[in-house]
Amino acid sequence: MIRNIVGDVYQIGEYVEGSYGYEAVLVYVIMNEQHPILIDCGSQLHRTGIMQEINSLLAGRTPEYIFLTHSELPHAGNLQQVAKQWPNIKVIVSNVMLPYIEIAPILPLSQITSEAAGKTINVGGRTLKFVFATLKDQPGSQWVFDAQTGVLFTGDGFGYYQSAEQIGKFSDEVEGGIREIQFRDYHRTAFHFLRWVLPEKFNPDLDAIFAQLPVKIIAPIHGDAIRGDIPTHVARLKQAVANIRNAV
């Protein structure tokens, strides 16, 4: 399903059923005129559908960059396919990742650049800022902020499970937005370390990101984009983290 989120930013995705409802596995595309940028490339399970949708959205344009939030299969499982179709694509990852071993040997290492959190780069005329991924499983994960549209791409962070009726709907199209329990169920299963995390230490770090960046939309890979009412959703996520800790 291809949906326009805001401006020239689109989401493409598949939804897999699990014990808590459906889990989205999304790819984001910034069209960026003649210099499209992919954020992750989806699961190998959905190779055919994902590649068809990327191609139909790009309509003949060649993506110049793919930013990998991290290298797990649901995020990078189609990299081989992407590299096959666009062999000159440049890959951008976190500088904590070791591309030689964390990315399958399908592209020359010279096409992979590593960037540190906090750095701002110009990618095909677009200003992207790399952001410390506060909620991540792999250490070599990174979030990225698109200043032009105010979209913060958060990888596994801010993921949530959704009902069949919610599939493909943005938060503003769902009565009441994304609920705390949806964040809680996802974060508890994705991030087992949260049982150790003390909310009073964690919350200021999360708040600092939103104090620094004018985030208008949160775009997780495992949940449709969260459009608007960012403070409410950040507060619910913090509540979810606190509830996971309190249940220990």
Added chain:
Amino acid sequence: MNTIVFGEGLERVAVRPITPDIFWITHCLGDKAQDIYKNYFSMLPNAADYSGHRIVDYPFSAFLIRDEKSLMIDTGAPRQQANTLKAVEYVLGDKSLDYIWISHVELPHAGNAPALKRRYPQAQYMTVRGGEQYALHGLEGAQLMAPGEVIDLGKHQLESVEPLFVDHGLSQWAYERTTGFTFTADWAHNLHEPAKNECFMFLDEMETAGYSAALHCDDVKVNAWYQFPWLKWTDPDEVCTAIDAFFARYDTKILAPSHGNIIRGDMARYVPLIKEGMRQAIAM
């Protein structure tokens, strides 16, 4: 059998017995380590506070238990696939591989599972119960183990262990009951220096050659800081209490992390040092 090395550089894999039937299959860079890890310490907060003059190396290990039924703990990464298979074949000869046991689904741990399965089609994937979306993570059809469940291999009994410190949702550690071999995946590992020929050494051999408790503690700290960025939000006392409880429960005679040199015995000396490293990592 001594250490046998297959290939070189980015593809190099060594195999070395830890016990007569438990084999350490490990990749590290040796001479090439300086290309990859020269900034390992400079990325840290207060970089000057660490023993950062060293050119260190970082292994990626799997462990093969050869028995009536043979089991491989993790698989290494695709970049080292050909040499990993050579190492496994070297150890097993014409025996079969029966289980491919996955600690968590990152490429350096699970990335050669499909290749091993192609080579040994009867091998069964094993991973931890209670997760979500196994197929999405490439583990469709895996046999699932809850912590405390044991696979009987013949002479060895491998118990699935609830991990203390993890990144992924789907994660497990392991304890082999006959040898006291404890596998802790991404936790509690040191670094080593290729220039001092420390590649493929056991930790006690490194110590004989000058590796100190202070360096070890520093390495545990630095690696934990990288590996578990969430540690800064935890309570150090709670973490240390859990480490004590873990080693009280699992009588560890061999400590085998994925990314360090192997510790053989004397855990009473190492556990306090590892706890101190964790305490310092939390405070970084």
